Amino acid sequence: MNDLIQSLKNARKKKGLTQLQLAQSVGLPQGHISSIESGKTDARLSTLVEMARVLEHELMLIPRQLIIPIKALINGEELAAFEQRWRPDEENES
Template sequence: MGRSPAARTVWLRALKEARVARGLSQAELGAMVGLPQSHISRIESGAVDVGISTLLEISRSLGLEPVAVPASLVPAVRSLLRAGSHDGPPRPAYALDDDDG
């Protein structure tokens, strides 16, 4: 497979939670992005090391924009995310936590 299974589980968990929170099935999400349901399944389960372009498309279709933050600023960004999750209507806000290795 790819390189570090652990390193990507956090992303995958966040994406799956975002999908479920929006009431989308794997097939529906796949249709939005132009991917087969089977691949969404493998991505979420961590069975494959998905390409960055696909990850970007999936994230954005779920309303999440990936951003590279300098490590020193991560806490500030994280608190900003928590504070800002009050506005939109159905929308869950997801940050990527680093609770694995």
């Protein structure tokens, strides 16, 4: 499956949203989210951008040389490896 789609799926789950909730937020039927996430549908850019926006992410074009370090940066994020002052004021941990 496409890497980006898997990332969207992971982001949704991390946010604790169901397909139905995400679908309602972006204005799609739940079945479409399922179809997109399972790779049956080749979604349009605007759809993916909207999904990403709701999930507080953004689509970016990354040069090949930077993919590895950026992935490390992203994966280390929830481990607080990237210690910075932008600490979201949330209570619960998952």
